[in-house]
Amino acid sequence: MPPSTQSADPHRSDVPDPSAASAGGDPSSRRTGPEHAGPVRPSADRPEPGSAASNSAVPDRAASERTEPDRPDPRPGSQRPSSQRGDPASVDPGALGPDRLEQVRLQASAAIATAGDLDELAALRTLHLDGRGAPLALARRALGALPPPERAEAGRRHNAATAAIRAAYEARLAELTAERDARVLVEERVDVTLPGTRRPLGARHPLSALSDHLVDVFVAMGYEVAEGPEAEHDWFNFEALNLGPDHPARSSHDTLYVDPVGSGLLLRTHTSPVQIRTLLSRPLPVYVVCPGRTYRNDAVDATHSPVFGQLEGLAVDEGITMADLRGTLEVFAQALFGSGLATRLRPSYFPFTEPSAELDVACFACRGEPARQPCRVCSDEGWIEVGGCGMVDPNVLVACGVDPARYSGFAFGMGLERAAMIRHDVHEIRDFVDGDVRFGLSFGTGN
Amino acid sequence: MKIVMSWLREAVPALPPAKAVADALIRAGFEVEAVEPVGHDLAGVVVGEVVSIEIVRTKKKDVRWVQVRVAEAATRGVICGAFNFAVGDRVAVALPGAVLPGGFTITARRTYGQLSEGMICSASELGIGDDHGGILVLPPDTPVGTDVAELLDLADDVLDIAVTPDRGYGLSVRGIAREAAAAFGLPFDDPAEAASVPVPAGRGDDRERAVPEQTASGQTASGQAGAGQTGAGQTGAGQDAAGYPVVVEDTAACSRYVARVVTGVRPDAVTPLRLARRLALSGMRPISVPVDVTNLIMLGLGQPLHAFDRAKLSGPIVVRRAREGERLVTLDGVKRELDPEDLVIADGSGPVALAGVMGGASTEISADTTEILIEAAHFDPVAVARTARRHQLGSEASRRFERGVDPALAPAAAHAALRLLTELAGATAEAGVTDIDHRPAPRLITFPLAETARLGGRPYPAEIVRRRLAEVGCAVADTITGAGTGDGVGDGTEAIADAVAPAGADGDSVGDGALLVVPPSWRPDLTRPADLVEEVIRLEGYDTIPVTLPRLPAGRGLTRGQRIRRAVGTALAHQGYVEVLTVPFVGDDTPDRLGLTSDDTRAAVVRIANPIAEDAANLRTTLLPGLFAAAIRNIGRGQADLALFETGLVFRATATAATPPTPAVDRRPDDAEIAALNAVLPEQPRLVAVVLTGRREPAGWWGPGQPATWQDAIDAAHTVAAATGVDLTVTADALTPWHPGRCARLSADGQVVGYAGELHPRVIAAYGLPARACAMELDLDTVIEIALARPPVTAPAVSTYPPADRDIALVVEAGVPVARVTEALRRGAGDLLEALTLFDVYEGSQIGEGKRSLAFGLRLRAVDRTLTAQEANAARDVAIAEATRLTGAVLRT
Numbered sequence A: 001m002p003p004s005t006q007s008a009d010p011h012r013s014d015v016p017d018p019s020a021a022s023a024g025g026d027p028s029s030r031r032t033g034p035e036h037a038g039p040v041r042p043s044a045d046r047p048e049p050g051s052a053a054s055n056s057a058v059p060d061r062a063a064s065e066r067t068e069p070d071r072p073d074p075r076p077g078s079q080r081p082s083s084q085r086g087d088p089a090s091v092d093p094g095a096l097g098p099d100r101l102e103q104v105r106l107q108a109s110a111a112i113a114t115a116g117d118l119d120e121l122a123a124l125r126t127l128h129l130d131g132r133g134a135p136l137a138l139a140r141r142a143l144g145a146l147p148p149p150e151r152a153e154a155g156r157r158h159n160a161a162t163a164a165i166r167a168a169y170e171a172r173l174a175e176l177t178a179e180r181d182a183r184v185l186v187e188e189r190v191d192v193t194l195p196g197t198r199r200p201l202g203a204r205h206p207l208s209a210l211s212d213h214l215v216d217v218f219v220a221m222g223y224e225v226a227e228g229p230e231a232e233h234d235w236f237n238f239e240a241l242n243l244g245p246d247h248p249a250r251s252s253h254d255t256l257y258v259d260p261v262g263s264g265l266l267l268r269t270h271t272s273p274v275q276i277r278t279l280l281s282r283p284l285p286v287y288v289v290c291p292g293r294t295y296r297n298d299a300v301d302a303t304h305s306p307v308f309g310q311l312e313g314l315a316v317d318e319g320i321t322m323a324d325l326r327g328t329l330e331v332f333a334q335a336l337f338g339s340g341l342a343t344r345l346r347p348s349y350f351p352f353t354e355p356s357a358e359l360d361v362a363c364f365a366c367r368g369e370p371a372r373q374p375c376r377v378c379s380d381e382g383w384i385e386v387g388g389c390g391m392v393d394p395n396v397l398v399a400c401g402v403d404p405a406r407y408s409g410f411a412f413g414m415g416l417e418r419a420a421m422i423r424h425d426v427h428e429i430r431d432f433v434d435g436d437v438r439f440g441l442s443f444g445t446g447n
Numbered sequence B: 001m002k003i004v005m006s007w008l009r010e011a012v013p014a015l016p017p018a019k020a021v022a023d024a025l026i027r028a029g030f031e032v033e034a035v036e037p038v039g040h041d042l043a044g045v046v047v048g049e050v051v052s053i054e055i056v057r058t059k060k061k062d063v064r065w066v067q068v069r070v071a072e073a074a075t076r077g078v079i080c081g082a083f084n085f086a087v088g089d090r091v092a093v094a095l096p097g098a099v100l101p102g103g104f105t106i107t108a109r110r111t112y113g114q115l116s117e118g119m120i121c122s123a124s125e126l127g128i129g130d131d132h133g134g135i136l137v138l139p140p141d142t143p144v145g146t147d148v149a150e151l152l153d154l155a156d157d158v159l160d161i162a163v164t165p166d167r168g169y170g171l172s173v174r175g176i177a178r179e180a181a182a183a184f185g186l187p188f189d190d191p192a193e194a195a196s197v198p199v200p201a202g203r204g205d206d207r208e209r210a211v212p213e214q215t216a217s218g219q220t221a222s223g224q225a226g227a228g229q230t231g232a233g234q235t236g237a238g239q240d241a242a243g244y245p246v247v248v249e250d251t252a253a254c255s256r257y258v259a260r261v262v263t264g265v266r267p268d269a270v271t272p273l274r275l276a277r278r279l280a281l282s283g284m285r286p287i288s289v290p291v292d293v294t295n296l297i298m299l300g301l302g303q304p305l306h307a308f309d310r311a312k313l314s315g316p317i318v319v320r321r322a323r324e325g326e327r328l329v330t331l332d333g334v335k336r337e338l339d340p341e342d343l344v345i346a347d348g349s350g351p352v353a354l355a356g357v358m359g360g361a362s363t364e365i366s367a368d369t370t371e372i373l374i375e376a377a378h379f380d381p382v383a384v385a386r387t388a389r390r391h392q393l394g395s396e397a398s399r400r401f402e403r404g405v406d407p408a409l410a411p412a413a414a415h416a417a418l419r420l421l422t423e424l425a426g427a428t429a430e431a432g433v434t435d436i437d438h439r440p441a442p443r444l445i446t447f448p449l450a451e452t453a454r455l456g457g458r459p460y461p462a463e464i465v466r467r468r469l470a471e472v473g474c475a476v477a478d479t480i481t482g483a484g485t486g487d488g489v490g491d492g493t494e495a496i497a498d499a500v501a502p503a504g505a506d507g508d509s510v511g512d513g514a515l516l517v518v519p520p521s522w523r524p525d526l527t528r529p530a531d532l533v534e535e536v537i538r539l540e541g542y543d544t545i546p547v548t549l550p551r552l553p554a555g556r557g558l559t560r561g562q563r564i565r566r567a568v569g570t571a572l573a574h575q576g577y578v579e580v581l582t583v584p585f586v587g588d589d590t591p592d593r594l595g596l597t598s599d600d601t602r603a604a605v606v607r608i609a610n611p612i613a614e615d616a617a618n619l620r621t622t623l624l625p626g627l628f629a630a631a632i633r634n635i636g637r638g639q640a641d642l643a644l645f646e647t648g649l650v651f652r653a654t655a656t657a658a659t660p661p662t663p664a665v666d667r668r669p670d671d672a673e674i675a676a677l678n679a680v681l682p683e684q685p686r687l688v689a690v691v692l693t694g695r696r697e698p699a700g701w702w703g704p705g706q707p708a709t710w711q712d713a714i715d716a717a718h719t720v721a722a723a724t725g726v727d728l729t730v731t732a733d734a735l736t737p738w739h740p741g742r743c744a745r746l747s748a749d750g751q752v753v754g755y756a757g758e759l760h761p762r763v764i765a766a767y768g769l770p771a772r773a774c775a776m777e778l779d780l781d782t783v784i785e786i787a788l789a790r791p792p793v794t795a796p797a798v799s800t801y802p803p804a805d806r807d808i809a810l811v812v813e814a815g816v817p818v819a820r821v822t823e824a825l826r827r828g829a830g831d832l833l834e835a836l837t838l839f840d841v842y843e844g845s846q847i848g849e850g851k852r853s854l855a856f857g858l859r860l861r862a863v864d865r866t867l868t869a870q871e872a873n874a875a876r877d878v879a880i881a882e883a884t885r886l887t888g889a890v891l892r893t
């Protein structure tokens, strides 16, 4: 089989039939009955519709090159048995004469030079170069008939003619291959702007992504992540956090209680009970962040949600000061809104911290500069209120069995929705719980 | 709390402009939410005298053509529609060119046949009140031509301050003035002390001196208390025969009760404009002199007062808890059933007021009232808060009592009220003072000097600590018997001696590095060194705290479980699922809609006692209803091809243990106590779930896309499992809410961890989901537990020898699950089997009714050699034989 045609269908020649490569194929058990066309293995090497590979008229260059070594070796001295088995009757010693060889060369070269396509060229190669009936092959057979003194000379002449024809062939092959490639590559052009995402990516929820991001910042500093139940006991959510039985936050206007009312169960109103659980269960020192879902007695609307995410941090160690809190919050603020923004602490009140403070971060949009206002982000305040913080109240430490004279600690907390709303310019808090995929997909997979 | 700057300046005259004061207050912890300038935009309004009035009659209405004299020799004609003034009255005239609030400019204009050269103004037109009733008539002695804005001090600023609940004293001009003075280092004259100046018309000068000082001593208190308790029915007689009789039954809930009486209140008295405006700017409506006076005292000093019509009181006042069945009609006209816990003020007729919350209608002062009993009391914050909450009745008074009112303030506040009533309503103060005083002894705090630096993170020298504590009103001394400790705290020594004496200073010696501190009476929030630290640090400024980072020990990073959870979320997102976080409340009908039987753990709902909505009163037991709702919301908005996922806790009621006692908070609860608390919590496993509707592969130029099927739901489970490193086993099941023929039970390590498949048509109908909607739900906690228990992966020996591939087709009964066939093949093929692929499933006439043809590819390979055809065929044949034995499979030929 001529190499060029063998390579015409690259899918036949490139991918070996699995049975051919296996250790002894057993055709008897392959495939199944003809009626049901037989189960056909889905395979990746089926031609794709529309791809140039399905055009069997177009040989693949790589494949044709790979087949080159299969050609019979035309060099003298590496005679193949077939040439010795040649029919002596057809030997014509005159074919090795210089004029004859020159004539053969000229004819062959002329024909090759005008070959119209690769198939014709392949035929010409057989005709003039490699075929059993090619003049050079016939002349070669005459070599043996010459008297030895003439053989060497005739052999050289024959080789020279062969090499010349081969050179002509190679030159034309290169030309035609280049032409063919140029044409095929044009033909194979596709519109790469066709939309191609047949399995689009989904998305992480922006609050999950933000929580993970902030958690990573603290984990990098050496904090660990602590978690706790969302349906929580009053003692962890209020009592141990220095919110006495009559604290206003306990009002059923603010807190969702689990039925029956006397059960002491509620939906945690902050992630702070995780701080209590952490102090009760881990050896000191403690450095944790506590992300999670919390609940308030608010109906869903543009600015309220009964469910919202929080992230709190807690550090309890010997020698912890408010200066440490300030430094930690600066890292935190940068993680949230970018570096280079000033922070400030404003005295405030929380039952579970003393002293207490609100954390403000300079508005990333206007930086408090009147020239950049009015500012939609901060309402011209110049500051964004991020969350509450303070030194852990001694009563909290005592309730957890920590000696407040020896240990001190800080805690801070923030609402994820609010931070995400500012960071991503979200206007309605309900977007976080509605689950609209247009909202969700805009945030991508979270990295 | 709205603070009028001009009022604030009365206490601290040297204060800078309002904006600077606001900034300083914010820095000190008082959140100024707004600085509202008022009256700054008023110009060109002068005092005019009405010279003559002429009625102009028109068809529509009558107006008046008024001549006003606005300067010595200048009279202007003005058309005016109001009739509430007469010739000779002084009025405010806006001349042409004048500007009224809102930038409204006055021009001369021709109207009613006259050239009206200006406008006679009402109070609301001047921006000083909401009284549209008529023209503002000024006092008769007001000089003509005076600029009204200057005259009435109209240019002012109002600070709107959100006061934190620990700082009740901040709900007064007095309290804010003290903070402002401290912020700017200015002297502060306590208005409460000014208020103690004797009433000019009063008759009981000797009595006045008995009014206790701010830091009144405990001894005085107990002395009076004794009289109050023993003198039931004739209370006060011991101190002053003329004092109104008061009995305080519950002295814990009412530690101070001061009553004063005024007589001869002129019913026609009017609150002067200046004070009315002050009230209005503070957010309160001027009503009558007695009411306005009580409000002014409350706003100025922070002491809520109540004014009873003395004539309507019968017999002694008794401060007690309400009795079962008692009722009270409060000032808002609501008849209230009282609770035995409610603290009430009662007289012979029964309750006449809810103590500290609201007065009763029966003793309310009216336009005819001439005798008034002023009550200035201190009620327990908790008692007031509970009553206010119980009756859903918040008031300005209750707001202050809940946050703590200065118990030393009552006499001075009553006194100040009397003086104002005397001045404004011609009243006469009766000399008798009832003051029943059961205040506890002042607290004494031993305050280590190093404590401020220990928490603050920078040095705080002793003199700064002392000065700052003095600024907030603390009495400070070095030792119990110590001499004066310097400027401003000299009188502190007395207070400390007073505080120590009743406490019995039994060798409570103070070391070198400590101060003895008695917090002021208006600061019930200061009880511990940490509270004092906050005062020092905040007055010094939080911005003076350095910025450092703690030196942490090395952390262990995220736990494996936490990392796996993230991986699950990421994997699903990368598979096209959009994460949602839904509201976890569901309605009572959810178990029915899901088709759950009552013994299903997913029917064991946890109920909210005070749900936001009655139709969503239960916590979710499965993530699916929330996902369904999100899907339907999306479909309603035009997005029909959905792949949603959610990860979160669900709540399942457990057989509840008895409610454990609440542990104390003055120590660590022991492990048994903690365990008891945890035992009553509902189960809260973390699940992951997906819901699929419409197409999984979108339609596009490449074709019509692929609908989401039960396979995609199972595939999602495999995605989760793969992210955790756990292998899932799939078995057919028929659990609701899934389609009984298209429900896969998912197991790992022998445990059922979830289900996946197409939803039951009935559930689809119940929720209004599109047909063929699919879902998956896995117990993520359990899957992660299984993942964590797995030993490290053992690497396979990767053979470099060529594989032998054998394809077979088996015919089995259609009901035989593929999983069973593959299991049999695997078992039969043994270790040589590298991979098993099902590449075709066929059902049809050619293989017979009720049968299925399954075509498998077996890839066989040995680690150590090239398999011979015989070896490969033998393995294949054993696999087939095993499938035949276990599943009845027949080799298709």
Ligand SMILES: [Zn+2]
Binding pocket: A363, A364, A365, A366, A367, A368, A375, A376, A377, A378, A379, A380, A381, A382, A383
């Ligand atoms: Zn801004």
